[in-house]
Amino acid sequence: MQPLRLDEENTNPMNLHSQETVFFSATNQSQPISENIKKPDECTIEEAESSLQGSNSLNCEEARAVLGRYEYQTGNIEAALHVFNGIDIAAVTPKIKISLSDLGKPDHTPSNNYGAPPFSINTVGLLLEAAYLKSKSLQNFGRYKEAAESCKVTLDIIESSLPDGLPENLDTDNKLQDTLTNTLELLPYLYQLANSHHETILSYRRALLRHSKYLNNQTIAKIQKEFVLYLLYCGGEEAYPPNLVLKTDASFVPKNNIEEAILLLMILLRDVSLKKIERDPSILDHLSYALSIAGGLGPLGKQLEELLPGIIDDNEKYLLLALCCYGTGDASAALNLLKIIYKDDQNPNCGLPLLLASKIHVENPNSSEGVMTAKRAIQVLKDKSDDRVGVGYYYLGVSLSAWSRSEVTECNRVDRQHEALECLETAGRLTRMVDSRVLYDLSLENAEQRKLDAAFGYAKRLLYLEGGSHVKGWMLLARILSAQKRFGDGESIIDAALDQTENWDHGELLRTKAKLQLAQGEVKRAIQTYTRVLAVLQVKGKGFGLPKTHIEDGDRTLELEIWNDLAKVYISLSQWPDAEACLVKSKAISNYSASTRHTVGFLYEAKGLHKQALKLYKHALDVDPAHVQSLVSIAGVFRKLGGQSGPVARSFLNEALRVDRMHSSAWYNLGLLLRDKGPMGLREAADCFEAAGVLKETEPIEPFR
Numbered sequence: 001m002q003p004l005r006l007d008e009e010n011t012n013p014m015n016l017h018s019q020e021t022v023f024f025s026a027t028n029q030s031q032p033i034s035e036n037i038k039k040p041d042e043c044t045i046e047e048a049e050s051s052l053q054g055s056n057s058l059n060c061e062e063a064r065a066v067l068g069r070y071e072y073q074t075g076n077i078e079a080a081l082h083v084f085n086g087i088d089i090a091a092v093t094p095k096i097k098i099s100l101s102d103l104g105k106p107d108h109t110p111s112n113n114y115g116a117p118p119f120s121i122n123t124v125g126l127l128l129e130a131a132y133l134k135s136k137s138l139q140n141f142g143r144y145k146e147a148a149e150s151c152k153v154t155l156d157i158i159e160s161s162l163p164d165g166l167p168e169n170l171d172t173d174n175k176l177q178d179t180l181t182n183t184l185e186l187l188p189y190l191y192q193l194a195n196s197h198h199e200t201i202l203s204y205r206r207a208l209l210r211h212s213k214y215l216n217n218q219t220i221a222k223i224q225k226e227f228v229l230y231l232l233y234c235g236g237e238e239a240y241p242p243n244l245v246l247k248t249d250a251s252f253v254p255k256n257n258i259e260e261a262i263l264l265l266m267i268l269l270r271d272v273s274l275k276k277i278e279r280d281p282s283i284l285d286h287l288s289y290a291l292s293i294a295g296g297l298g299p300l301g302k303q304l305e306e307l308l309p310g311i312i313d314d315n316e317k318y319l320l321l322a323l324c325c326y327g328t329g330d331a332s333a334a335l336n337l338l339k340i341i342y343k344d345d346q347n348p349n350c351g352l353p354l355l356l357a358s359k360i361h362v363e364n365p366n367s368s369e370g371v372m373t374a375k376r377a378i379q380v381l382k383d384k385s386d387d388r389v390g391v392g393y394y395y396l397g398v399s400l401s402a403w404s405r406s407e408v409t410e411c412n413r414v415d416r417q418h419e420a421l422e423c424l425e426t427a428g429r430l431t432r433m434v435d436s437r438v439l440y441d442l443s444l445e446n447a448e449q450r451k452l453d454a455a456f457g458y459a460k461r462l463l464y465l466e467g468g469s470h471v472k473g474w475m476l477l478a479r480i481l482s483a484q485k486r487f488g489d490g491e492s493i494i495d496a497a498l499d500q501t502e503n504w505d506h507g508e509l510l511r512t513k514a515k516l517q518l519a520q521g522e523v524k525r526a527i528q529t530y531t532r533v534l535a536v537l538q539v540k541g542k543g544f545g546l547p548k549t550h551i552e553d554g555d556r557t558l559e560l561e562i563w564n565d566l567a568k569v570y571i572s573l574s575q576w577p578d579a580e581a582c583l584v585k586s587k588a589i590s591n592y593s594a595s596t597r598h599t600v601g602f603l604y605e606a607k608g609l610h611k612q613a614l615k616l617y618k619h620a621l622d623v624d625p626a627h628v629q630s631l632v633s634i635a636g637v638f639r640k641l642g643g644q645s646g647p648v649a650r651s652f653l654n655e656a657l658r659v660d661r662m663h664s665s666a667w668y669n670l671g672l673l674l675r676d677k678g679p680m681g682l683r684e685a686a687d688c689f690e691a692a693g694v695l696k697e698t699e700p701i702e703p704f705r
Contacts, residue, residue: 040594043590060519061087062123065130072133074668077140084134092119092127093157099124100161111135124177132179135186151187154179155206162432165214181219184650185210185226192230200230219680221277226266231261232290258294265290284320298328315341319353327493342376349383351388358395367406370399377699388432394438397423413661420446432635441474448662450695456480468500471508478512479700483518490701491516506536507558511565523569534559564599571606579603601633610637631656632666639673649673663697667692 064326067085095118102117119127131154133553138147158166158180166177184207191200197469204227212220250696265287271277322337338357344352361370374396381388397420402414424445427438443458459477466473481490494513498506514529537559563586570579586596601616614637622629631652637650650673656666671688675680 029506031645061092061472062126065126068130069126070135072137077137081134081141084137086352087127087130087134089127089131089153094300095119096124096127096157097161100158103454106635120241121176123178129175129179132183132186135183135190138191139186139190145196146200146381148187148190151183151190152203154183155187159210165211173281179484180211181215184215185219185223188223188226188230192234201227204230217271218277221268221271221280224268225280225283228261228264228268228286228290231264232286233258258290262287262290262294274636281316288320288323292327298324310313315347315349315353319356322353322356326356328361331364335360342373348380351377351384355388355391355395358392362395362398362402365402366556367399368405368560371396371403374399386430390427390435390438392427393430394427394435395425397421397427398441398444401441401448408658410661412453417445417449421449433461434465436462436470436473439465441482443476444704447476447483447700450483450662450698452480452484452698456484468497471497471505473499474501474507474705478516479702479704482510482516482702483698483700483704485697486521487516487701491520503536507533507540507555510536511562512556512702514565518569519701523573527569530562530569533562537562556589560586560593561595563589564595568602571603574606576603576607592623594620594627594630597623598627598630598633601630605633605637610640613637614641626659628656628660628663628666631659632663632669635666635669635673639669639676646673646676662695664692664695667695 006664013486037591064083064087068080068087071083073082099117099119099121131150135147135150135154138144138150140444166180175194186202188207192205196467198695201237204223205436207215208220208227216222231559232303254263265283268277268280268283269287272279272283272697286610318337318341323335325334325337335357338360341347341353342357344350352372358370358374361373363365374392378389378392378396381392398418400420404413404420407413407416421442424438424442427435428442429549431438433439439458439462443455443462446452446455446458457479459480460475463477474493478490478493478497481493491513494516497509501509510529510533514526514533517523517526517529524526537555563582567579567582567586570582580603583596584598586593597616597620601620604610604616605613614634617630617637618625621634624630633658635649635652638645638652645695648677650670653666653670653673656663657670658664671685671692674685674688677685
């Protein structure tokens with residue numbers, strides 16, 4: 001086997017230097033050392049190194065750097081790593097530092113006693129590139145921590161030797177600049193692979209704070225964006241605020257990962273506006289996300305308004321501004337901005353604005369507008385995306401369901417309900433039953449139409465999809481089971497929910513459990529459960545170990561309803577003092593409550609004080625004119641009082657049924673009124689009693705919606 005050698009004409013030192021310069025100036029393309037170099041498999045590494053050293057131009061370290069680079073570029077990573085491991089970087093580091101220090105001096109005054117620097121700048125570039133390629137080789141074999149340390153050594157050498165950065169007059173053909181840039185980009189990525197969170201953040205900051213002045217704008221933007229993505233999506237919630245030594249009192253220092261990401265995105269957005277870097281639409285996407293989770297949609301809207309014309313498309317700008325308005329609770333302003341986009345019937349890109357408008361109409365009930373925008377969104381998106389069309393059908397179904405509840409005639413109401421259910425089923429099919437919103441409303445709509453088996457199936461699928469992490473799904477399933485008169489199963493579901501959810505979400509679950517126990521006649525257990533709810537709310541109110549936002553949003557309404565529930569239990573047991581004590585507690589929370597006023601009226605009615613009860617029921621309607629229980633109770637008191645109050649009582653019951661057609665007690669009381677009319681009203685009374693009986697058989701312990 002012949003050793004790897006250089007041509008005889010290349011033994012001349014001048015020729016060797018020329019050849020090295022060509023080799024060093026190569027970027028990403030493999031360059032042979034000479035035309036006569038043999039392939040790596042034709043000689044051993046030792047023979048190749050001996051041949052390179054024999055040229056009297058390259059020492060041992062340089063020879064290994066040249067050979068290792070060649071092995072790496074030809075794909076022999078294992079052989080390259082073997083070669084790089086033979087370079088004693090620690091031994092040559094002092095000479096590299098001296099050579100770099102001399103390079104950084106304006107007059108190139110030697111820093112040693114030999115007159116000239118130990119290494120040429122090309123040799124320094126070669127050795128530092130070898131350290132970088134060693135890192136890449138280690139990365140290839142999954143040795144990420146070692147690779148990161150090799151990268152870090154390169155940066156440490158350059159920073160300690162050139163504290164002011166690379167000189168401006170550096171030869172453009174030199175590899176030093178490329179090696180530094182590549183190392184700065186690689187180091188944080190290696191720390192990510194090594195799961196070193198703190199080191200990753202520090203290496204990104206190191207690149208941006210120490211080296212940005214001699215990196216080009218595109219490279220800086222690339223590092224900034226990668227850092228943003230890590231801070232937002234990979235960095236966890238633990239923050240490592242930067243420790244800036246040089247800062248003025250007015251300078252902004254981010255306090256956590258999200259603030260740091262927002263700062264970087266603002267810088268990127270500014271550079272786009274100044275045309276320092278190319279336009280990148282994803283910058284606004286990430287900024288929108290970061291500000292939304294940081295509660296900063298208002299500042300985002302201001303940034304959007306200040307963007308120079310031409311930075312982003314006008315329709316995109318209006319859509320983002322609408323999202324900012326929507327996120328800050330200004331639905332009206334959001335709709336006005338969205339209408340600017342979709343007012344043009346020929347605009348093919350108005351699908352997303354129409355979907356957002358449909359969502360706003362659903363959340364701020366405007367059934368007719370919601371139906372219109374959802375139908376138009378479906379038409380625009382029908383050939384583009386099944387998922388988005390499915391979302392359109394979802395909003396259409398929800399809007400039709402809301403419309404059905406406001407219909408006056410039974411025929412129209414049934415038609416709207418049927419259409420709503422068809423749209424929701426289409427939405428489920430197009431979204432492949434993996435959208436929790438669609439599954440929830442499918443179950444809810446089926447439950448309200450008393451298709452309980454279908455509702456039960458969708459509710460179970462919803463729980464499986466969400467992993468039982470949300471209280472809403474558990475509550476709906478328990479109510480469906482109660483409508484099927486499976487109270488014991490409903491209680492078991494609530495117990496499972498209590499195990500799967502956070503303690504602070506247990507209030508509504510325990511209240512439902514108490515109602516299930518009452519439905520089974522277990523009054524004592526129900527009272528104990530209500531007491532447990534109050535204990536949870538008391539601890540929650542004191543904020544032991546609870547975030548401040550939870551304390552501020554403590555559910556006082558739930559506590560009020562618990563006291564009212566307990567008062568009704570004691571009223572049913574004729575324990576007036578206990579009932580009154582509970583009502584004192586609920587009034588202390590809020591005396592201006594339809595529920596509390598109705599419960600006080602219920603107490604008076606149970607005591608036989610009908611006129612006082614009637615007065616309280618009317619006061620409840622002053623607070624909430626659509627309070628169905630008060631409407632039914634008023635009609636019941638009027639019927640008991642007799643006289644000429646029958647038509648008045650019937651008007652209250654008709655209003656109750658307009659609000660809730662499925663209220664069994666309203667149908668029953670209407671039947672009693674019609675029966676009291678005599679033979680002329682018996683047929684209608686029978687129909688009302690039949691409706692009340694059917695609804696009672698499928699009535700949940702709490703309303704589905």
